[in-house]
Amino acid sequence: MTTSNAPPAVQLEGITKRFGDVVANDEVDLTLEQGSIHALLGENGSGKTTLMSVLYGLYDQNEGTITVNGEEQTFNSPRDAMSVGVGMIHQHFQLVEPMTVLQNIILGHEPTENGLIDESVARDEIEDICSRYGFSIDEELDTQIRDLDLGDRQRVEIVKTLYRGAEILIFDEPTAVLTPQEVEGLIDLLNDLADAGHSMIFISHKLDEALTAADDITVLRDGESVGTVKAADTTEQDLARMMVGREVMFDRQSREPTSGEPVLEANEVHVRDDRDIEKVSGVDLTVRSGEILGIAGVQGNGQTELVEGCTGLRSLESGSVRFAGEDVTEMSRRQRIEEGIAYIPEDRQTEGLVQDYSLVRNALLGNQTIEPYVNDGVIDWTAVREHAEDIIEEFNVRPPNADAEAASLSGGNQQKFIVGREIGHDPDLIFASHPTRGVDIGSIEFIHNRLLELRENGLAIVVVSSKLEEIQKLSDRIAVMYEGEFIDIVDPDNVTEEQLGLLMAGQRLENEGELSEQESKGGAQA
Template sequence: PQEIEELFGVLEELTAQEKTIIFITHKLDEAMRAADEITVLRDGQRVGTVDAGATTRKGLAELMVGREVLLDIDRPSIKTGGVVASVSDLVVDDDRGIQTVDTVDFEVCAGEILGIAGVDGNGQSELIEAITGLRAPEAGTVRLLGDNVTDSSRRQRIEAGMAYIPEDRQDRGVVMDFDLVGNALLGSQHSSEFRSSGRVNWDETREHAKTIINEYDVRTPSADTSAASLSGGNQQKFIVGREFERDPEFVVASNPTRGVDVGSVEFIHERLLELREAGVAILLVSSKLREVQELSDRLAVMYEGEFIDLVDPTTTTESELGLLMAGQQPDNAGGDKRESEPDLTEDPTDVTTDGERA
């Protein structure tokens, strides 16, 4: 947040010098903070231009989507269950062989969303890759439903109940040249549900793709459309639908709403909360502070490969989170929070969703 404010300061300096700036963003708050006038595009067409000082987030969202949008998340209190996924003393290196995750520990329980906040590049990507089986850790253990899956393949983790929404949808979420039928099969090609006599049952796979399209409001002419032909938001909704339709026990969602419009954000948030209410354990990693604050039951802050604090998202301000993300104590800017390590393996059933001890 502090760096964003610095950016806006630079924009103000440039406009004071009579420079003209075109600022393009999906984020309502940024548009209203930075712009004098806001032009809204929807489906490739201009739908209106408004005075930034005279509009509201709600009004701007309705212009962007074409309908009323619920901007505030309703996260009801629910009782969490037992531990579904846990990480112990996890150490992970990046592609250069440099350690980017340093002895991380945490647990996620049934019916809980554990959020991870941090500036991009502080080890979140490598941590998620180690949890989901895309990168081998240097040390430590990953457990799912009590079983050690540290050395398990992606296929084995999927079969064990793990679903994954990747941060880069086009690199890890879909095969751009495949149609939606082929993309619906990804990760399930060995499932008996989609196989017949040793071959892929394409009729069943096509019905599965249609279910995802219909249930998750994917805007496409047909299931035969290539993933590359969809907008980013519709690609994201298709990935979310495919992963949620696995009936998972544990969902890893990494920046699930990056680069999508406010309507798709609302839709994805609703689906995550539905899974939470159904007892699914969710690990949510996002660089959007509003997202992790409003969705998470507990919120860990990651800095330089470590979880440096565990906070109550309902009582911690955006400014305080920003300081923690920079490795500083909110009440002592410049202090290093890593002097006292948080215990993220405490039983979250002892903490109510409003942050108070039961």
């Protein structure tokens, strides 16, 4: 796809970007050929987004040069980057929800006549772009963004960037919010754009996407470039090795199925989200003591609402939840904590920790009615401090300072502190939502081992994760959630990642009776 004589679309040389003492990018080189698709691959925190933000003019690099179409550039703002045709499609869409698709696309570049906006000119131009690349959003130009699904919003973002004249497109984790079908559509679109002469960089941490979509792949690790390879000349295994610096172990120890008492029994659970949309549509599940149930699925298929419904953070539309034989459907969150339901929350930044509290004060979070920390409503700060120090010691939280502000800890250490605190409740049931998201490898192992230990000790555990390897490693059974239902319950020893992927995309495994034991019209029971 490379045009022979033209200079590369983008050439980054020796880019170094520091935030204080932290080096986010260390002398990174990257060359984007004309009309090609380049994947920027790396784990969370490897410096991908920082590098692209430098290219997009959001950050100034400390060292290194940016060359676009053969000319060296200095970008002081995204506007500068845009002026030479570099546009970015952000992971968090830069769209104004109550405004329409059309208004969003033309924002900042409005065609006007006599001071008023000339919508018909804009409409023509957008329809032109849409027909050129086969977008379907031109029928929705007057729809408000808030009424669009995420896939459509992304297309609006892309059209907006094209409308502004971008030749070089940067996509920040474009597939993170998409369903597998939408991912396919996106990859087709990228190819169409490349055929039309656009050059693209997309950020990803998913090996298969990089292999399928890209011509070239650059891998970043700890802010440094590990190398650039042709997609045609490499394999997933090679890429994985480049990303993490060692072979990734997807192994799981096969385990005996448990026969403990049911700890959690949920029946015909229906839950609505904040916008009053039904996100959980009739889920049945049972978790026994000594068992880990994994819930897999693409984000946004009702996992969050299901867990919130069971932990008492969200009331059920209908259905019931029983805990240790007792009906807890009407119990408040606080009562459920007191009963012994612990929850490692999805979002440790906003839920799990009060960021500007010390670890001591955070150790009380969730324990406000639990003795010995609080007796008859009066806090015993000495006991709370001891608790915090115990967690810090046992879970190896760094820095080992109970008076440190939670915000000053790294993600992994924050997560270890939360896990320690939640286990400290001495619960019978633990919900762990994305327990290792954004956590360093060492802490991942540690948290996994603790969860497995607790399982051995007879706790019932529900793990929600979008990382398949994590689900497969930890679970005794895997429930796959799709559009608010358990589409299937599978045995992790007898399922492949491909099969899980199909299930997550909403395709039932026909003709595989041994996997889908109880397929009924309403969905599977766990």
